[in-house]
Amino acid sequence: MLRLETLRVWTETIRNFIVKLNEKKSSLLEKVISKENLVLIFTKSLCIYLNTKLQIQNCFISTSGFKRLDNLMNEIKIKVMKCLNLIVNFIFESKGEINITTSKFYVLLPTILPLMIVTLINFCKSPSLDLNEALNVISFLLLNSPSIRILRMRLSSPRYLF
């Protein structure tokens, strides 16, 4: 039976090809954007989640509550996002030089990008998780950083009290 680990290795293999094609000669990514089914697999991979009470709705990030599953799925999704970033970058840079409008990657961009924004908004809004912890922010450092101290001082000065 096929499992998530296999999907992780598959994503790693595809990413390896995309990164190397880009490193060797970026125009070679044209060979990637011509593959229609690839973007469909990427989109499906981003939409994989386990439906639990903890899973944030309309969110690509896996928050099912099963740590091992979440870590593995998010690792896969990060790899997919890295591939998409490289491809989107190539699409915008080579606009005009090659015909990208027929590529499925280009056609699906207006669908995928808003979903990514919704993901970020829903993740940050979610009351079920500690955002500082999720973003690996160390509260102590944050509260005691010089820029935050200056900001607090300015905010406490009279002209900001309204």
Added chain:
Amino acid sequence: MPFEFIIFARKSLILLFSHINQTLYYVADELKKELFPKVLGAMKLNSKGMVGGLIALQCMANTTVQQQLSKFVSLYSESVGPLIDVGNIIVDSVLNDLAALGLMDGNTPQAEAALAKVISQ
């Protein structure tokens, strides 16, 4: 233990290809040509065989040097079709597994066992 073996096997393959690459390009090419159909065949097997095929393919891609651009492109062109087919199968299977898991009560031992199966091979 099996994962350690995979890591070492991967390192050995990369070492082998890199070493041959530095000395005799054509030997590495011959080896890769011989291996490639087997790698594609492995990708059509069950998940364990598939993982092996995918890792071997990564090794082949990682050891293609800068001067062999056309060979790298042909490796990509020949493997991207089977890779997409395999990717479709894997994603659909994972989606099915997780859909079935979603119907179970999360706290039961059955659900835990099913989850472990989805994650591991």
